[in-house]
Amino acid sequence: MQTDAELVTSCLDGDRDALRKYVDRYQRMVFSLCYRMLGNYEDAEDVAQESLVRAVRALDRWDSERPMKPWLLTITANRCRTALMKRSRKPFPTDFSGEPGALDQNPGRVDLAEELDLALKVLLPVHRECFLLFHEHQLSCAEVGEVLGHPEGTIKTWLHRTRKKLAEILRQRGVVPELSYEL
Amino acid sequence: MNCNELKQQLEAAVEARTPLPLNGWREHLEKCEACRRACEDHQLLDHAVEEWTSFEDTPDLTEEILALLDGDDLPKSSTQSMSLSRIPLITILATSVAILFIILFNKPNGSQDDSPTMLVNGSAVSQDDLRASEKVDLEQVILETRNAYGSLLGEAQSTMAPLKTAIAEPESLATDNHSAGSERLSFVPAELQPLKEEFTQSVSFLTALFPETGSR
Numbered sequence: 001m002q003t004d005a006e007l008v009t010s011c012l013d014g015d016r017d018a019l020r021k022y023v024d025r026y027q028r029m030v031f032s033l034c035y036r037m038l039g040n041y042e043d044a045e046d047v048a049q050e051s052l053v054r055a056v057r058a059l060d061r062w063d064s065e066r067p068m069k070p071w072l073l074t075i076t077a078n079r080c081r082t083a084l085m086k087r088s089r090k091p092f093p094t095d096f097s098g099e100p101g102a103l104d105q106n107p108g109r110v111d112l113a114e115e116l117d118l119a120l121k122v123l124l125p126v127h128r129e130c131f132l133l134f135h136e137h138q139l140s141c142a143e144v145g146e147v148l149g150h151p152e153g154t155i156k157t158w159l160h161r162t163r164k165k166l167a168e169i170l171r172q173r174g175v176v177p178e179l180s181y182e183l
Numbered sequence: 184m185n186c187n188e189l190k191q192q193l194e195a196a197v198e199a200r201t202p203l204p205l206n207g208w209r210e211h212l213e214k215c216e217a218c219r220r221a222c223e224d225h226q227l228l229d230h231a232v233e234e235w236t237s238f239e240d241t242p243d244l245t246e247e248i249l250a251l252l253d254g255d256d257l258p259k260s261s262t263q264s265m266s267l268s269r270i271p272l273i274t275i276l277a278t279s280v281a282i283l284f285i286i287l288f289n290k291p292n293g294s295q296d297d298s299p300t301m302l303v304n305g306s307a308v309s310q311d312d313l314r315a316s317e318k319v320d321l322e323q324v325i326l327e328t329r330n331a332y333g334s335l336l337g338e339a340q341s342t343m344a345p346l347k348t349a350i351a352e353p354e355s356l357a358t359d360n361h362s363a364g365s366e367r368l369s370f371v372p373a374e375l376q377p378l379k380e381e382f383t384q385s386v387s388f389l390t391a392l393f394p395e396t397g398s399r
Binding site for chain 1: 194197198200205212219222223224225226227228230231232234235241242243244245247248249251252255
């Protein structure tokens, strides 16, 4: 498997296959962040596409000494923020009512992933971004700080605050956690 | 074991993405409601994240993106082009610095042949020869020029004094008739005469000093 640096060099040399491989390699990551940030499939598609096109056009500015992931996520996060700003007056597309005990109507099924998705939508965009970059994209706090342009300490504070807030929302939604000592 | 220690361990576990060993905390957690809740939240979030990160429903954007990039002239490879493009730049920079050093630090070694020459009164004179005699001559020139300038300044001041008086008394000039006004200003050419003479002398002096300039 080609390294990112090799792939980028081939892309910049005009290798069409390399370009295809590059897009294939990263489109899932980019789309995922867009979808989680924007909460809408079509918007996420548009922004993911825009982000990848921008990234490819700026590949010559990528520092091959540094990892590709944070660099590409920075471009994507900026595009997401721009998209959010453009629609800032429109409500966030979510069916999350936020009413306590909503799960009680369907106690047999607790889809934690879905609940978490819904809970994320009520967070501030920057806290949501912080959580996504750390947990979904596995960036370190320092890398998240680079992407969001904030010190590592601020990112840690946001991360713990966001986790606490999400747990509160999940509890309000009727998710009952059980403490397990065996890990 | 206290609440602060547990809080620190929880935060460290989140940041390092490591599991939280709760066995050692069992006793504390049974007594402390807040800590037990914090640990429950921690585990709940970890489970939720575990399920949530398996995001499968991704569209294939490859063809659309490649179509958008069709016709784009992507810039050359950063690593390759950077190193190649830097070569001429570095060469130019190094050459420029070398030339600058040669100009700044390559002083004449004192030999007559290497010493630069200049034209003095139409004849080539070595700059070293010039320096010794010039020092004395220049001091004299500066002294004479200073005297000439002082003299000019004195003349100018004495000429300006009656003019200032005339300007300060415009009413009297206005009420006087034309001939009276003319009489009053008739001193001006006479006052300016010494200034003109002094100026002519200065020009002659400077022309003698710098014949090439004077002939222009």
